[in-house]
Amino acid sequence: MRPSDLRFLLAWLLPLLTIVGIFTHPAQSALLTLAVWWGIALLDAFAPGAQRSPAPMPSGASLVYFQTVLRLYVLLQIALIATGAYAAVHGDWLTVMGVAFSVGFVTGSQGITFAHELGHSKSRVDRFCGWLLMSSVCYGHFMVEHYRGHHPRAATQDDPASARLGESLYRFLPRTLWGSLASGWQLEAQRIAQFKSSWLRSPLAWSALGSLMLFVLPALYLPAHTAIKFIAFFALQSTVAFLLLEVVNYIEHYGLRRSSEGGRREAFGVMHAWNADHVVSNSLLANLQRHSDHHMHAWKPYATLQALPGPQLPTGYAGCLLLAMLPPLWFFLMHKRIAALPDAPARLAVHS
Template identity: 35%
Template sequence: MARWAPHLIGLLTPISAAVTLLIGGWWMLTPIVLLLGLYPFLDSIAGSSTVHDVEEEGQGHNVIVHLHGILVPVVVICLLYRVWVGLGSVSIIIPALSAGLATGAAGVVAAHELGHRRPRSSSWWLGRLDLLCVLYLHFTVEHNHTHHKHWARKVDPTSSPWGRSVYGHLVRTVPRQLRNAYRIRKKDTTISILVELALLASLAAWGLPYFAAFVGQAFVAIYLLEFVNFIQHHGLERGEDERPNAGHAWESRTRWSRYTLMNLPLHAAHHLRSSTPYERLRPYDESPQLPGGYYQMFWIALIPPLFNRLMQKSANHSGGVGGA
């Protein structure tokens, strides 16, 4: 089997969202059941891979990330279509949550990958379209110019210290990232904000249900993105003059998270060379290991005392990293 083939599994998320939004009814619960119910279970039974050799580069990997990127606006269009034809007895929360899980779990991951491609290339613009779909256009500027420079430092708004909850992280990081992006590239960020406001105004003019559904899915996607930021460097603080290393990023080698999220859990490898495509990322023995896969960590992070206890235990097991 080709090494890129397992990563096709990740396409199930946006495809299931698009198809069930077109069908309507209670079928729209399918992506919710998959991502929040089945996937955490599969995270635990699929096991972890300790293989350190990287996958070969190839067109298959490139096609997969672009399919993810293309499916993001498709999911959003399907969401708006569902609102247009009617929701029936189903609350608008269900299609918004279904779409948001897809645009967050699949779309933002693709936008992150494509955002590291050559600026102004077609791949880069596809990533920008994906971010527009979740009202987070400033992410590319902040991520590439602040986070990759200051990751695991106090000045990095996406790195969270010990003891902070995901809720506290969310309310702090979003405005700080927007402010950083504006400070770094004032003109680009201003244009991004104006484009997003124009999109929201158009949806509001179309009708409040369209506006609510779109904003709802964007909120879910943003939460997923910032949840990932929250766990990737939690408590792993480095000094201002300290060179970054693999020990400053949490890693998860769970197969299900790696295959469905395009190796996103191999985060240290991404930071040590940000231009590396996802298929070339590899595990690092120096990286502390998360208590579970990303889908499992989603639920764990919602309970701060449990999250803190498990993360501290993992840090101690990894040799007291990050000042733990």
């Protein structure tokens, strides 16, 4: 392991800071989260040298440390949700909403990102951890749709999680939320039929049941006022988390398309995903911003992903989340970049 690889320990810093903030000042936790978010965006954009991450690990190097970072994060997320729930049920309704935002920001930005990475692993332990993280934000269908739906269809019209040229974030969100949900359950039903299995053996069904129990059991066994606050907290943090995921989905393939002449999709290439190599965001998000290489080699562990010279975002994901929320500014910045791509006329023609 190289000294530069210690940067991935930042993955633990954000949940730990959030736990401390909720314990000490629960009513102000949302402000702390906003300060951290905007601080990361500013570091990405303006800190000298922050626009380039260290080189990837060489192939064949030990990856035990990198997997341990992700696996131990799962325990931190459980502690974070428990801390948030305790603060929510003992606070007023503004505290419930603020704490839910703080927890959901972490479970969405990091929890879902790490679940995504763990789900790509060949290890059953890792995949179980991925399911656990996604169940904790009521978005278990991602564990089916992402691998069997999004990866084959990314940057095509068939993919609900790929944003089209000129499509605002607010038009994209309803399409991807419903489309990804429907696709995930349809793909699981097809798998069950293909292998003559049953829903009783479906991890998606058990994930959905587990998420449901986190609403039902408090309603059955906690006092009414406590149960209502817990349920509201859990629903709000889950909503923040999966909305954050879908905003990132919007960013990752916006306006980029693979051709499908003769009904056959063009092979996924470096030009079909937006990339950013900003060191702070990449350290917090397991190199997710090296997105072209991830799609071209979905089996590669995050520490080995390359920074490829494909389409480049104006800044890291932390800043792009803010830009995407302002469609005129987003279109202004991104359409200039699309028009400057080497094969822009051909790519734009795919949208016509």
